[in-house]
Structure formats: C-alpha cells, structure tokens
Amino acid sequence: MRVAVVGGGAVGLVVAGDLARRGVSVTLYERDELGSGATGRAAGIAYDAFADPVDAAVADRALERWRQWGLLDPCPYVWVAREDGDGTAIDGQVREMRANGRDVERVDPEALGERYPTLETDNVVAAGVANAAGLLDAESVVDSLADRARRTGADVRTGTPVSLNGPTAVESPTGTESFDAVVVAAGPATKPLVADAGVSLALKAYRAQVLVTESVDAALPSFYDATSEFYWRPQGDALLVGDGAHEVDPADWDRDADPEFVDATLDRVREATTLSIGVDRSWAGLCTATPDRDPLVGRAADGLWVATGWQGHGLMRAPAMGEFVARRLCGEPSRLDGRVGERLDPTRFDGDESFDALGYPTADW
Ligand SMILES: Cc1cc2nc3c(=O)[nH]c(=O)nc-3n(C[C@H](O)[C@H](O)[C@H](O)COP(=O)(O)OP(=O)(O)OC[C@H]3O[C@@H](n4cnc5c(N)ncnc54)[C@H](O)[C@@H]3O)c2cc1C
Numbered sequence: 001m002r003v004a005v006v007g008g009g010a011v012g013l014v015v016a017g018d019l020a021r022r023g024v025s026v027t028l029y030e031r032d033e034l035g036s037g038a039t040g041r042a043a044g045i046a047y048d049a050f051a052d053p054v055d056a057a058v059a060d061r062a063l064e065r066w067r068q069w070g071l072l073d074p075c076p077y078v079w080v081a082r083e084d085g086d087g088t089a090i091d092g093q094v095r096e097m098r099a100n101g102r103d104v105e106r107v108d109p110e111a112l113g114e115r116y117p118t119l120e121t122d123n124v125v126a127a128g129v130a131n132a133a134g135l136l137d138a139e140s141v142v143d144s145l146a147d148r149a150r151r152t153g154a155d156v157r158t159g160t161p162v163s164l165n166g167p168t169a170v171e172s173p174t175g176t177e178s179f180d181a182v183v184v185a186a187g188p189a190t191k192p193l194v195a196d197a198g199v200s201l202a203l204k205a206y207r208a209q210v211l212v213t214e215s216v217d218a219a220l221p222s223f224y225d226a227t228s229e230f231y232w233r234p235q236g237d238a239l240l241v242g243d244g245a246h247e248v249d250p251a252d253w254d255r256d257a258d259p260e261f262v263d264a265t266l267d268r269v270r271e272a273t274t275l276s277i278g279v280d281r282s283w284a285g286l287c288t289a290t291p292d293r294d295p296l297v298g299r300a301a302d303g304l305w306v307a308t309g310w311q312g313h314g315l316m317r318a319p320a321m322g323e324f325v326a327r328r329l330c331g332e333p334s335r336l337d338g339r340v341g342e343r344l345d346p347t348r349f350d351g352d353e354s355f356d357a358l359g360y361p362t363a364d365w
Pocket of ligand 1: 042044161186209284287
C-alpha cells in the first residue's frame with residue numbers, strides 16, 4: 001500500500017512512522033520545516049487528567065507511548081479553584097478521573113502551600129493533582145519522531161507544499177502522484193486542503209499565546225488556575241505561561257504575542273505566586289476547533305483520511321491518535337476502537353455548521 005501524509009507536525013510524523021513500520025510505503029509532505037506549525041509552538045504539557053472516559057483512554061495510550069519513547073519528562077499537573085463553584089467542580093472531576101483509573105487526587109490547599117511555598121494558596125478552595133503528567137519538549141519531539149519515521153522507511157519531504165487533486169492524488173511542485181490513501185494532518189490547513197477533494201470539514205482556527213518568564217528561583221508543578229483560566233509549566237529554570245486565545249483567520253494572524261497578553265499574564269502569575277517575575281520571550285500559534293470540541297479523526301471520504309481539531313490538546317494526544325489512524329488504515333484492531341472511532345468520526349458534521357471556536361474556557365489543560 002502507498003500512503004501520502006500531508007503535514008509534518010507531531011500527528012503527521014506519528015502517522016508516518018506507524019504506517020512505515022507496518023510495511024506501508026509512506027511519503028510525508030511538509031510545506032515548511034518539520035514542526036513549523038502548532039507543534040513547534042506548543043507549551044508541551046501532557047496529562048491524563050480527563051473526566052471523560054474516551055479522553056482518558058486516549059491520554060492513557062498517548063502517555064504510555066511518550067514514556068516508551070523517552071520523551072516525557074515527569075512533572076505533576078496541579079489545578080486549583082479560588083471560588084466555591086469551581087471547587088465543587090474539581091471534586092466531581094477528581095472522582096470521575098479516578099473512576100477512569102487515573103492517578104489523580106484531591107490535595108488540601110494547605111498541604112499544597114507547604115509542598116510549593118512560592119504558590120499563593122490562601123484563597124485556594126480546592127485543588128487536584130495528576131501524578132502521571134509530564135512535559136514534552138517540542139523540538140526533541142519533532143527530531144525524535146522525524147528520525148523514527150525516516151528509520152522505518154518513510155520518505156519525508158520538507159519545503160514541499162501540496163494540494164489535493166481528488167481524494168488520493170497529491171499535487172506537489174514536482175508533479176502529481178497517486179496513492180492508495182492520503183492522510184491530511186495539516187492543522188487549520190486541513191480544511192481548505194480536503195475541500196479541494198470535495199470534503200467539507202467543521203473546523204475553525206484560534207490563536208493561543210504563551211510567554212516564557214525570566215528565570216525564577218522556585219520549584220513548581222505544571223499548573224492550571226480554573227478560576228482565572230490560565231496555565232503554566234516549568235521550562236528549565238523559568239515558567240512558560242499561557243492563555244489569551246481568540247478566533248482568527250488562519251490565513252492572516254500575528255505570530256507574536258500581544259503586549260496586553262504579556263502584561264495581563266505576568267500580573268496573574270504575580271497574584272498566584274510570591275514571585276516577582278519578568279518576561280523573557282513570547283509567541284502565538286494556531287489551534288484547531290470543532291463544534292463539539294472533539295477532534296476529527298478517521299476516514300473522511302474514500303481513500304482520504306484526516307486528523308485535526310485538537311482543541312489545544314494535539315501534542316499530548318499525537319502518539320495515540322496517530323497510531324489509531326495507522327491501525328485503521330491497515331485494517332488492524334485498536335484498543336481505541338468502538339467509542340473513540342464513532343465519536344471522532346470526521347463525517348459526523350455536515351461541514352457547514354456555524355460555531356464559536358472559543359465558546360468555552362480556552363486554556364483548559
Ligand atoms: C501556544 C500553544 C500552546 C499549546 N500547548 C499545548 C500543550 O501544552 N499540550 C498539547 O497537547 N497541545 C498544545 N497545543 C496544541 C498543539 O500544538 C497542537 O494540537 C498540535 O501540535 C497539532 O499537531 P498537528 O501535527 O496536528 O498540527 P501542526 O503541528 O500544526 O502541523 C501541521 C503541519 O502541516 C503543514 N502543512 C499545512 N498545509 C500544508 C500543505 N498544503 N502542504 C504541506 N504541508 C502543509 C504545516 O506547515 C504544519 O507543519 C498548543 C498550541 C499552541 C499554539
């Protein structure tokens with residue numbers, strides 16, 4: 001079987017490697033550098049703290065593979081609420097996550113303050129911790145996944161923008177090639193790409209922003225404040241802090257973070273910690289959204305497969321969802337069959353739905 005993969009982000013690279021190791025002849029096309037899309041701009045937080053059983057099953061398999069590949073740096077993920085309503089929600093979430101077999105527990109705010117003295121916990125009403133969480137370094141991930149794909153025999157072509165000429169014909173600057181199947185994992189560009197093959201996807205783009213602080217003298221976990229809706233992760237001796245998302249036109253967006261985002265985010269970190277903190281660098285990237293917040297993964301038309309719509313969680317899920325696509329394409333059973341396949345089916349929408357990409361708390365990892 002000959003398969004083309006469009007997109008050299010984490011998802012495309014996993015699909016390519018997983019197909020190639022099953023003996024499939026794979027050509028991966030990336031228009032720029034590998035990882036030049038959302039993957040290279042991601043915060044790199046990975047966790048399994050999901051109350052939903054399908055999300056938890058996907059995260060479980062993804063973390064298992066990240067660990068096997070030696071790419072997950074263990075780091076607990078703590079999330080807190082500073083208002084009673086959010087606190088009650090955390091109680092329920094922890095119960096459901098534990099029912100899904102996740103290593104997640106409630107933490108007493110006082111104990112949290114003792115464990116992390118620089119964390120401001122006086123007004124924290126509830127907190128949870130996901131012990132199996134970890135951190136991914138985007139650059140190492142891309143290098144390692146690209147190496148894996150090439151070693152297993154995939155032909156990885158960078159600097160090669162393509163379009164589709166029907167579901168299984170790929171048009172590149174060197175001509176048109178036909179394949180048995182095409183997998184499009186091209187982030188927001190997936191929508192216009194498959195539209196050329198007559199497939200309409202319910203997919204939007206939103207812009208997410210992050211900053212890296214100057215170095216801080218503090219040992220902190222990955223963190224999400226459910227009341228103020230922002231997050232951070234340790235990044236070397238600094239913190240990478242994120243939020244500030246809004247819907248944009250994927251053809252026209254600013255790759256630099258907004259100064260207002262930087263100021264507001266630094267203020268929030270100062271309120272949540274005892275640290276006096278400055279910014280070292282900042283940037284923005286594009287995430288993809290769907291009407292029901294679940295990704296679009298699977299066969300979209302005869303011979304045409306898609307994997308996108310990650311709603312800000314695509315890096316952490318890539319090993320599980322890339323494997324899922326490769327297995328399905330090869331007709332192999334997967335432990336994610338059944339509910340996952342049905343729920344993520346890209347044909348579950350007509351493609352002309354109008355929806356708000358950000359009609360929910362944006363930074364919920
Ligand atoms: C600021 C920020 C923080 C984030 N933090 C996290 C996080 O902590 N954890 C997490 O799990 N996720 C996070 N995400 C989301 C995550 O980055 C994405 O969900 C994930 O990287 C998507 O990977 P992908 O391979 O699907 O897409 P991408 O990485 O976007 O790759 C798509 C590739 O397709 C290529 N392409 C597009 N069109 C064409 C074409 N016509 N021909 C050839 N190639 C083409 C692009 O150049 C690109 O390289 C974050 C995202 C942002 C922006």
